[in-house]
Amino acid sequence: MKTILLFSLLFFAAGTLTAQDVVELKMPNSNKIVVKLMFRNGSICDPQGKEGLTYTTASMVAQGGAGDMSYSEIQDKLFPWAANYYSTVDKEVSIFTFQVPADFADEFYPILRDVMLKPAFDESDFKRITTNQLNFVEQGIRASSDEEYSKKALEDLLFRGTNYQHMKEGKAASVKAIALDEVKSHYNNFFTKNNLRLGIAGNYTDDFLKRLKKDMAQLSSVKPDLPKPGKANMPNGIEVEIVAKESAFGSAIFTGAPLAMTRADDDFAALMVANSWMGEHRKSYSRLYQKIRQTRSMNYGDYSYIEWYEQGGGNQLPPSGVPRSSNYWSIWIRPVQIAAQLQKQYAELSDIPIGHALFALRMAIREFDLLLKNGMTKEDFEATRTFLRSYIKLYAQSPGAQLGWLMDSKFYGRKNYLKELDGLLAKVTLDEVNKALRTSWQTENMYVTIVTDASEAEPLAKSLKENSDSPMSYSNLVKSGLPKEVLDEDEAVAKYKLNVKSVKIVKSADTFQ
Amino acid sequence: MKLKLLSGFLSLIFVSSVFAGEKILPYPIHQHKLDNGLNVVTVPFDSPDLAAFYIVVRVGSRNEVEEGVTGFAHFFEHMMFRGTDKFPKEKYSAILKSTGAAANANTSNDRTVYHMTGNANKLGIMFELEADRFQNLNYSVHGFKTEAGAVKGEYTKNYASPYQQINEKMRDTAFDKHTYKHTTMGFFEDIVDMPNQYDYSRTFFKRFYRPEYCTIVVVGDVTAEKVNKLAEKHFGDWERGDYNTTIPSEPAQKETRTLHLQNGAIPPYMGLNYKGPAFSDKEIDMPALDVLSSIVFSRTSDLYKKLVFEERKLRFLGGGAFDSRDPNLFSIQASFVSKADMQYVKDEIVKALEKVKTAGVDPKILAKTKSNLKYSFAMSIDNPDRIANSLCHYIMLTGDPESLNKLYAFYDKVTVDDVKMVAKKYFVPEGLTIATISEDENGGVK
Numbered sequence: 037m038k039t040i041l042l043f044s045l046l047f048f049a050a051g052t053l054t055a056q057d058v059v060e061l062k063m064p065n066s067n068k069i070v071v072k073l074m075f076r077n078g079s080i081c082d083p084q085g086k087e088g089l090t091y092t093t094a095s096m097v098a099q100g101g102a103g104d105m106s107y108s109e110i111q112d113k114l115f116p117w118a119a120n121y122y123s124t125v126d127k128e129v130s131i132f133t134f135q136v137p138a139d140f141a142d143e144f145y146p147i148l149r150d151v152m153l154k155p156a157f158d159e160s161d162f163k164r165i166t167t168n169q170l171n172f173v174e175q176g177i178r179a180s181s182d183e184e185y186s187k188k189a190l191e192d193l194l195f196r197g198t199n200y201q202h203m204k205e206g207k208a209a210s211v212k213a214i215a216l217d218e219v220k221s222h223y224n225n226f227f228t229k230n231n232l233r234l235g236i237a238g239n240y241t242d243d244f245l246k247r248l249k250k251d252m253a254q255l256s257s258v259k260p261d262l263p264k265p266g267k268a269n270m271p272n273g274i275e276v277e278i279v280a281k282e283s284a285f286g287s288a289i290f291t292g293a294p295l296a297m298t299r300a301d302d303d304f305a306a307l308m309v310a311n312s313w314m315g316e317h318r319k320s321y322s323r324l325y326q327k328i329r330q331t332r333s334m335n336y337g338d339y340s341y342i343e344w345y346e347q348g349g350g351n352q353l354p355p356s357g358v359p360r361s362s363n364y365w366s367i368w369i370r371p372v373q374i375a376a377q378l379q380k381q382y383a384e385l386s387d388i389p390i391g392h393a394l395f396a397l398r399m400a401i402r403e404f405d406l407l408l409k410n411g412m413t414k415e416d417f418e419a420t421r422t423f424l425r426s427y428i429k430l431y432a433q434s435p436g437a438q439l440g441w442l443m444d445s446k447f448y449g450r451k452n453y454l455k456e457l458d459g460l461l462a463k464v465t466l467d468e469v470n471k472a473l474r475t476s477w478q479t480e481n482m483y484v485t486i487v488t489d490a491s492e493a494e495p496l497a498k499s500l501k502e503n504s505d506s507p508m509s510y511s512n513l514v515k516s517g518l519p520k521e522v523l524d525e526d527e528a529v530a531k532y533k534l535n536v537k538s539v540k541i542v543k544s545a546d547t548f549q
Numbered sequence: 550m551k552l553k554l555l556s557g558f559l560s561l562i563f564v565s566s567v568f569a570g571e572k573i574l575p576y577p578i579h580q581h582k583l584d585n586g587l588n589v590v591t592v593p594f595d596s597p598d599l600a601a602f603y604i605v606v607r608v609g610s611r612n613e614v615e616e617g618v619t620g621f622a623h624f625f626e627h628m629m630f631r632g633t634d635k636f637p638k639e640k641y642s643a644i645l646k647s648t649g650a651a652a653n654a655n656t657s658n659d660r661t662v663y664h665m666t667g668n669a670n671k672l673g674i675m676f677e678l679e680a681d682r683f684q685n686l687n688y689s690v691h692g693f694k695t696e697a698g699a700v701k702g703e704y705t706k707n708y709a710s711p712y713q714q715i716n717e718k719m720r721d722t723a724f725d726k727h728t729y730k731h732t733t734m735g736f737f738e739d740i741v742d743m744p745n746q747y748d749y750s751r752t753f754f755k756r757f758y759r760p761e762y763c764t765i766v767v768v769g770d771v772t773a774e775k776v777n778k779l780a781e782k783h784f785g786d787w788e789r790g791d792y793n794t795t796i797p798s799e800p801a802q803k804e805t806r807t808l809h810l811q812n813g814a815i816p817p818y819m820g821l822n823y824k825g826p827a828f829s830d831k832e833i834d835m836p837a838l839d840v841l842s843s844i845v846f847s848r849t850s851d852l853y854k855k856l857v858f859e860e861r862k863l864r865f866l867g868g869g870a871f872d873s874r875d876p877n878l879f880s881i882q883a884s885f886v887s888k889a890d891m892q893y894v895k896d897e898i899v900k901a902l903e904k905v906k907t908a909g910v911d912p913k914i915l916a917k918t919k920s921n922l923k924y925s926f927a928m929s930i931d932n933p934d935r936i937a938n939s940l941c942h943y944i945m946l947t948g949d950p951e952s953l954n955k956l957y958a959f960y961d962k963v964t965v966d967d968v969k970m971v972a973k974k975y976f977v978p979e980g981l982t983i984a985t986i987s988e989d990e991n992g993g994v995k
């Protein structure tokens with residue numbers, strides 16, 4: 037009897053997660069249950085010299101053994117149910133997402149519990165996981181997509197010297213330096229009940245949620261020592277880093293500068309209107325797209341951003357799960373042609389010194405300058421606001437996405453961001469939009485990263501340094517049909533001076549060191 | 550121990566009973582064919598105020614039979630955004646923006662899909678916009694020439710990936726006559742030449758953008774009655790065409806083919822590409838191959854456990870058949886830790902396939918695999934877009950969205966003997982094309 041009493045006391049002492057840490061979204065018609073565990077940690081918690089440790093730790097939990105089962109045995113068990121789980125790590129959060137058909141919720145639950153509470157941290161899993169992680173930082177990022185490469189290179193510049201600089205997967209030297217014991221202690225110190233937000237959506241029972249809350253309160257009781265997120269550096273003029281690669285087919289460009297506001301600020305909705313008009317992701321009716329792609333057909337698309345957009349090459353709509361408190365705005369110019377390719381394709385372009393990168397960059401920056409000078413028109417403002425108020429409703433279509441956006445809301449101190457955003461958009465005025473864009477954007481001081489072919493790097497760097505004219509080099513086929521206003525505009529763009537203060541060429545192998 | 554076995558057994562019985570006698574898509578598929586041959590498919594789904602509006606055109610790079618026009622189906626997809634007399638591209642963009650929809654298009658071997666997902670109350674405008682461009686597309690010669698640059702830009706961004714490069718070479722090697730020889734992007738020299746093909750583009754439009762090639766799919770907060778009325782109103786006068794592409798048949802391959810890409814910037818890679826069947830919802834071959842690919846190559850397979858988890862020779866192993874209208878490939882892909890293991894891994898894969906030919910597969914694993922296939926699908930269809938995409942996939946293959954339900958019903962019928970049969974039929978050395986990437990000059994895998 038005494039033993040039982042003592043046990044009960046211990047249980048109550050351990051407690052359960054508090055209501056404010058749990059986001060619930062009950063959907064009795066759904067055939068599944070989605071559980072998300074969001075830890076406030078992220079790659080900013082990686083110790084110096086061990087960059088990538090949070091990523092390794094989350095991967096060891098999500099792709100390793102747990103309890104008395106190996107990872108492989110867990111997969112066998114989940115297989116007939118098609119249940120699955122995975123981890124994602126960003127700068128300031130790590131998230132574990134579990135998905136199971138409601139039919140198997142009770143059988144699945146102990147696995148979820150053991151994965152989170154009793155990760156095996158097996159040596160063999162560790163070797164497998166870190167081999168893949170190392171491969172990504174050594175090869176994957178450089179060799180898979182030049183667009184993603186230039187985006188990560190831009191972050192590397194913007195946040196240099198801060199805990200926001202390194203990729204979540206780490207760096208070659210730091211991944212090699214991570215030891216299994218460090219993973220165990222990182223799990224204990226940074227994946228705790230004190231920095232956890234729990235989310236659940238779908239067709240779950242009260243009992244399922246009760247067990248989940250009770251069990252997740254058994255996570256480490258350490259109060260994590262969360263570092264302050266690094267802020268983006270303000271460049272001195274336009275600072276360019278050209279990454280020279282062997283056999284690149286084009287020039288992939290990203291440019292950006294610090295931005296003080298986030299979704300937590302009401303003004304963010306006003307800036308969103310201006311950004312959507314200028315460069316809504318993957319939308320043909322935004323300004324940059326129309327100028328660079330539609331009229332001149334220089335590349336596949338051109339967009340602008342006022343917050344991090346995960347995997348822009350694959351996602352049509354912004355995914356949840358990457359909330360950040362340090363922010364910057366950016367322009368994405370998808371790969372444009374290099375001189376060597378244009379020379380090969382068109383006899384009339386056989387003597388051009390550089391490809392389209394400088395012209396495209398000038399054009400994008402000039403468009404921002406024009407907007408800063410002229411502001412949005414009433415007509416564009418109304419059309420864009422109307423668009424956004426419908427469009428943001430598409431962000432969260434599935435139970436998992438709805439849950440994710442609700443959990444992100446809490447990160448920014450909001451209850452339901454998408455709903456609140458609609459309210460903010462409804463009442464925002466044109467003056468507020470024009471004020472927000474002028475206080476948030478400037479083009480005098482920007483970082484620029486260009487991943488390009490080795491043959492293009494030197495001539496491009498020279499043109500940038502000298503701020504020399506960069507006339508647009510069309511094939512005769514296209515040039516002959518261009519209207520005068522386009523050619524006139526081209527001339528203005530070609531001569532448009534940028535506040536270039538430094539241009540550096542780095543070899544691909546020397547990036548992310 | 551006995552208890553554990555019993556509970557496993559019970560859960561398997563439960564698994565197979567959940568879907569017993571039911572269609573995999575738990576929502577009725579309403580079909581209505583217009584007099585001109587345009588099929589209209591509606592699936593009402595509980596997504597308040599939201600609807601996905603898709604149009605599948607059963608034309609893709611498969612139809613590019615003429616010399617010098619590879620990549621044209623995809624290029625034409627771009628041209629569909631270049632405007633009409635009624636809605637020139639600026640006006641089209643402005644109206645599309647006013648709907649607040651997520652709209653785009655994409656092309657593959659066998660089809661081109663145009664989609665808009667947005668407010669169900671805007672369906673009328675969406676129909677009007679789409680009906681106009683599908684019937685009255687009218688772009689200028691200059692607009693045509695200009696758009697070709699965007700396609701080149703798309704090729705340029707894709708080309709950064711060595712996996713895209715090897716895929717292009719692999720198809721060129723594996724096929725001799727059939728148009729699956731080229732990718733949907735097309736050969737680069739044809740892309741560079743696209744601006745010169747204006748006349749062909751008009752022919753292309755007249756041939757394929759016809760009601761008999763198209764199916765409208767609407768999923769979401771709608772009724773079939775409303776959708777059918779809109780279809781009749783906006784597409785009812787669309788004139789039927791009469792063009793049929795004669796796709797060259799692929800002659801039987803006689804021996805193993807190899808190709809290699811020298812590139813040390815990514816981990817060594819090997820693709821084993823066997824000639825496989827066309828999709829069918831009447832023959833057992835494709836369902837049996839789907840089951841086989843899961844049993845032999847999924848993360849729970851013996852081969853995966855050995856090569857990835859235990860020996861750690863591979864970073865990744867996967868395999869599966871392409872769902873295609875004509876016979877295509879069954880591709881097995883492996884990413885290596887060390888290039889020294891390429892031949893060993895190839896031999897292990899062949900050994901695993903040979904074992905299926907002689908010993909078949911474990912019936913318990915077969916049952917679990919069928920359950921996995923069904924539950925994976927059931928969990929995936931949680932919004933209108935996903936359902937519309939699935940329906941479009943099967944419309945592409947057979948023209949009939951019910952093929953989705955038929956295929957999943959077929960999975961239930963796959964036996965151990967069926968799996969053995971397809972292993973013997975398709976995994977033969979004379980049907981194999983080996984593609985490799987490594988820093989070496991030659992792949993060296995036999």
